Amino acid sequence: MKAAMVTSFGPPETLRLKEVTKPVCEKNHILVAVKAIGLNFADVMARLGVYPSVPDPPFIPGLEVSGVVIEVGSEAKSFKRGDRVIAFTRQGAYAEFVSVNENHAYPIPKKMSFEEGASIGVTYLTAYHGLVTLANIRKDEKLLLHAAAGGVGTATIQIARHLGVEVFGAASSAQKLDVAYQQGMQHGFNYQTEDFERGVRQKTQGKGVDVVMDSVGGMVFRKSWRLLAPMGRYVLYGFAAVTGKRGINKLKAMKEMIVTPLVYPPNIVSKNIGLFGFNLYFLFDKVEYFKKASRQLMKWYNEKVIKPVIGARFTFDRIAEAQGFLQSRKSFGKIVVVM
Numbered sequence: 140m141k142a143a144m145v146t147s148f149g150p151p152e153t154l155r156l157k158e159v160t161k162p163v164c165e166k167n168h169i170l171v172a173v174k175a176i177g178l179n180f181a182d183v184m185a186r187l188g189v190y191p192s193v194p195d196p197p198f199i200p201g202l203e204v205s206g207v208v209i210e211v212g213s214e215a216k217s218f219k220r221g222d223r224v225i226a227f228t229r230q231g232a233y234a235e236f237v238s239v240n241e242n243h244a245y246p247i248p249k250k251m252s253f254e255e256g257a258s259i260g261v262t263y264l265t266a267y268h269g270l271v272t273l274a275n276i277r278k279d280e281k282l283l284l285h286a287a288a289g290g291v292g293t294a295t296i297q298i299a300r301h302l303g304v305e306v307f308g309a310a311s312s313a314q315k316l317d318v319a320y321q322q323g324m325q326h327g328f329n330y331q332t333e334d335f336e337r338g339v340r341q342k343t344q345g346k347g348v349d350v351v352m353d354s355v356g357g358m359v360f361r362k363s364w365r366l367l368a369p370m371g372r373y374v375l376y377g378f379a380a381v382t383g384k385r386g387i388n389k390l391k392a393m394k395e396m397i398v399t400p401l402v403y404p405p406n407i408v409s410k411n412i413g414l415f416g417f418n419l420y421f422l423f424d425k426v427e428y429f430k431k432a433s434r435q436l437m438k439w440y441n442e443k444v445i446k447p448v449i450g451a452r453f454t455f456d457r458i459a460e461a462q463g464f465l466q467s468r469k470s471f472g473k474i475v476v477v478m
């Protein structure tokens with residue numbers, strides 16, 4: 140089968156299509172013929188060699204696919220041949236076939252396209268985990284969201300608006316802010332050209348926000364941390380700020396690390412605020428939790444509460460270009476690679 144492999148850590152062109160052996164379907168696995176691959180910013184970090192636990196090259200990156208079950212292991216009970224599924228991998232998704240433990244696959248509704256399937260897993264589970272499970276966000280609360288027009292960003296706005304939350308969002312261009320407004324964001328800030336901290340303070344009469352969803356870190360963390368109101372919850376789930384257009388810019392990365400404030404626990408107590416951090420990659424074995432969360436997401440999809448925003452589609456032979464586009468900061472919504 141064909142697979143895209145990271146041949147060495149570096150720019151997008153290090154990702155190359157190779158002929159490799161088709162995976163064997165183990166006894167508690169299903170073998171999926173991949174129809175679409177969902178790209179994640181974590182894939183870019185893996186290719187750059189800065190994602191935690193990333194293997195040494197050469198390796199097949201990728202975290203999620205949609206497709207059709209073509210083989211069922213002797214002890215797998217949940218699926219049959221022909222089922223339409225989404226499946227999660229800890230690397231290995233950039234391939235024509237993937238074999239996954241049946242616990243890491245979910246059926247998808249009939250009316251959901253494979254492209255939507257490849258877009259609904261990681262992004263919406265991330266939004267759900269941060270917003271619903273950790274922050275326990277409630278109606279009429281105020282949310283500040285960064286990278287608001289991205290895959291996770293658009294998913295987060297859709298869920299937040301459904302829950303009656305007021306959304307303040309930041310993104311790096313007017314076009315991206317338009318995308319976020321279309322999803323229901325009420326207040327937008329271009330954090331490349333304006334001071335979002337001052338803007339949020341003005342719009343909230345100095346009170347700040349109840350929840351921050353931050354995947355950027357560095358200076359964005361520094362300013363947003365100051366905007367957290369009493370009883371506020373800060374959810375940190377990425378460090379995109381350390382990434383440059385071609386790779387990791389060491390100077391920029393160091394600068395962003397230096398401006399990140401140290402969080403002193405006694406201050407959290409007096410200020411009545413909290414900080415959560417998470418990485419779903421290391422929660423892979425929380426099978427029952429993710430099954431429940433996925434059922435909720437599929438229900439919301441069927442009720443038209445959520446709908447993945449697919450910003451760009453690429454064919455498999457252009458997957459390196461697709462990753463370059465995600466890294467360029469020009470993309471919005473989810474990028475899908477169609478087989």
Ligand SMILES: NC(=O)c1ccc[n+]([C@@H]2O[C@H](COP(=O)([O-])OP(=O)(O)OC[C@H]3O[C@@H](n4cnc5c(N)ncnc54)[C@H](OP(=O)(O)O)[C@@H]3O)[C@@H](O)[C@H]2O)c1
Pocket residue numbers: 178179180181261262265286287288289290291292309310311312315354355376377378379380381382383417418419420465466467468469470471472473
């Ligand atoms: N912890 C977890 O379990 C988990 C799971 C999924 C995703 N994430 C994180 O959530 C974020 C969103 O993921 P995604 O896959 O949906 O990607 P995405 O938001 O579609 O793309 C990444 C976005 O990050 C923003 N960004 C800020 N600084 C950047 C920089 N220096 N270089 C590149 N982009 C920069 C850009 O938006 P602007 O141009 O508008 O700033 C860019 O479009 C990523 O940081 C990812 O690592 C974490």
